[in-house]
């Protein structure tokens with residue numbers, strides 16, 4: 001074992017200590033309070049109104065999707081490949097407007113980061129190619145395992161990645177042969193419906209059926225619940241906070257649930273501190289930290305904490321003193337939950353609200369030092385405010401990461417050059433995404449290897465969902481034939 005590394009016994013000790021504190025429970029019920037789940041719809045900007053695939057009524061939408069599914073089943077694979085290709089192109093060629101309207105309508109995030117996220121999804125979401133039939137041959141003949149569509153899927157999507165989640169889900173679901181009804185977040189309905197319209201045009205231009213992707217013009221929690229119970233909906237896929245995950249799990253249908261996270265960024269005594277600071281600031285400030293995988297707190301080993309803070313101060317970060325931390329608490333917290341008015345706002349705007357004016361769009365983050373129990377650490381803030389706390393050593397850092405992640409098993413990051421520490425944290429945190437030595441978004445394939453997904457299903461275990469998760473496995477056996485070797 002290398003110096004400072006962790007052996008098996010120590011790992012087990014950490015896990016049992018933390019599980020004891022968490023009451024042995026993981027999942028959505030341990031979520032800290034976040035305030036009301038839904039904001040009232042805001043007045044629309046000048047977003048183009050799309051009507052292709054957009055329905056006023058949930059029942060009509062489900063019926064249209066069912067008709068489309070029956071057509072899609074008969075569509076050739078070559079046409080389906082072309083449909084997906086056109087969907088990618090539709091978003092890439094409208095990315096500027098989609099990104100701009102998403103910021104304008106929701107009031108969340110950064111236009112330039114939405115451009116990157118939409119582009120990532122358009123280019124790196126797996127399509128039909130990920131679905132492969134497996135064949136087994138032997139003395140008894142042939143067996144095939146095929147991936148068949150479910151039928152009509154319901155997708156409930158967040159306000160934080162509005163068009164990204166639509167494109168990502170739609171590519172996977174349609175590539176797998178399904179049709180999908182979107183019940184999007186009411187605060188993003190304008191841009192989402194326009195995106196659905198564009199995707200339908202793209203599909204039809206490829207020779208695909210009408211209404212393979214449909215949405216509800218004015219989505220509500222009620223329309224979401226109607227669709228969850230609708231007899232034509234076979235499977236429910238939700239991407240959002242704890243309330244919608246709980247609702248989907250109680251729907252009585254198969255549910256794929258992508259819930260909240262609170263990703264820790266551990267920096268140990270072996271990290272390259274300049275690179276660590278750069279990665280953390282890039283990751284935590286992506287789209288003003290509204291992305292579920294973005295670093296939400298930094299856990300620094302005492303030995304390097306001062307040097308790390310020095311490095312962080314060299315980035316586009318405003319480091320707050322304790323007086324301004326108190327001011328910030330007053331502004332962004334409301335009792336035991338986060339004040340939603342500040343979610344996704346620019347760091348410069350939040351700084352101004354605590355008397356630190358003069359910072360523009362270039363300022364990426366507000367940072368401060370607090371202790372582990374501080375609400376900035378415990379809550380999923382979803383804004384460019386990143387707290388840091390110190391711990392004695394790497395074992396304590398990993399234990400703290402497990403605690404503050406609240407058992408979501410969503411995303412964690414580590415800045416380290418010690419292989420034992422990295423593998424210990426991977427094992428202990430047991431997350432859908434674990435990134436070492438880069439920004440959290442490398443785990444989405446943005447500057448990291450691999451495909452992307454914007455529905456990272458930790459509560460139900462699929463991880464980064466793809467078309468494969470939107471299929472049923474079917475076995476087809478042939479006795480005593482087609483065994484040629």
Ligand code: NAD
Pocket residue numbers: 037038156157158159160161183184185186220221224225239240241242243244247258259260261291292380454455456457458
């Ligand atoms: P949200 O939970 O407020 O809304 C998400 C969707 O669920 C919306 O369409 C909303 O209308 C619907 N909804 C909310 N409560 C509902 C209920 N009781 N019944 C039916 N539908 C309901 O979340 P948000 O603010 O849009 O997004 C941010 C949250 O989503 C964060 O917690 C973030 O971590 C999480 N998220 C997770 C992933 C992932 O892949 N795991 C991706 C993006 C966002």
